[in-house]
Amino acid sequence: DAGITQSPRYKITETGRQVTLMCHQTWSHSYMFWYRQDLGHGLRLIYYSAAADITDKGEVPDGYVVSRSKTENFPLTLESATRSQTSVYFCASTSWRGGNGFFGPGTRLTVL
Amino acid sequence: TQLLEQSPQFLSIQEGENLTVYCNSSSVFSSLQWYRQEPGEGPVLLVTVVTGGEVKKLKRLTFQFGDARKDSSLHITAAQPGDTGLYLCAGASRGGSEKLVFGKGTKLTVNP
Numbered sequence: 400d401a402g403i404t405q406s407p408r409y410k411i412t413e414t415g416r417q418v419t420l421m422c423h424q425t426w427s428h429s430y431m432f433w434y435r436q437d438l439g440h441g442l443r444l445i446y447y448s449a450a451a452d453i454t455d456k457g458e459v460p461d462g463y464v465v466s467r468s469k470t471e472n473f474p475l476t477l478e479s480a481t482r483s484q485t486s487v488y489f490c491a492s493t494s495w496r497g498g499n500g501f502f503g504p505g506t507r508l509t510v511l
Numbered sequence: 512t513q514l515l516e517q518s519p520q521f522l523s524i525q526e527g528e529n530l531t532v533y534c535n536s537s538s539v540f541s542s543l544q545w546y547r548q549e550p551g552e553g554p555v556l557l558v559t560v561v562t563g564g565e566v567k568k569l570k571r572l573t574f575q576f577g578d579a580r581k582d583s584s585l586h587i588t589a590a591q592p593g594d595t596g597l598y599l600c601a602g603a604s605r606g607g608s609e610k611l612v613f614g615k616g617t618k619l620t621v622n623p
Contacts, residue, residue: 441614499556504552
């Protein structure tokens with residue numbers, strides 16, 4: 400399927416567990432981003448990547464780890480999930496700096 | 512830290528009415544994007560404005576970028592129930608940063 404996909408779409412986990420959210424895009428876009436969306440805060444950038452093996456922190460990176468070994472994949476890992484990480488997570492990609500963002504459908508994560 | 516303030520936060524109108532959503536900042540942006548997000552989905556790009564004073568039209572939607580590139584507005588003429596959604600503005604900082612700064616959004620409900 401063409402476009403940007405995220406998996407799983409829904410996830411329930413417990414405090415302290417490790418969780419990995421997957422993001423895959425088929426456009427070979429250079430830039431990929433992870434956001435979380437919470438009521439009252441809007442979309443906040445967690446991490447982004449300008450190319451394979453290049454990642455950088457966004458506004459709220461604490462508690463998250465990313466990697467980008469391949470251009471098309473950008474997984475986000477919560478090493479030890481906390482209740483404050485309950486949120487909807489969106490992956491996005493663009494082909495150029497500051498360019499039009501293409502968003503995935505989101506992953507709704509609940510940490511109990 | 513660059514901030515984008517959107518107003519109003521919530522807007523409920525009747526079908527056929529006109530409305531305007533505002534996106535303001537004290538910072539200058541190289542470009543500004545407008546997205547619409549429906550429940551359970553990721554944001555979808557509507558338009559990108561780049562030049563100060565630029566006006567773009569998309570059917571009944573009119574987007575304007577302020578002359579100083581610090582603010583933008585979205586005007587909808589004769590709103591329809593299908594326009595219901597969360598409208599987000601996002602700015603790319605001068606110098607072509609990879610990162611977008613998002614406003615918190617305006618939740619629009621158009622009642623039939």
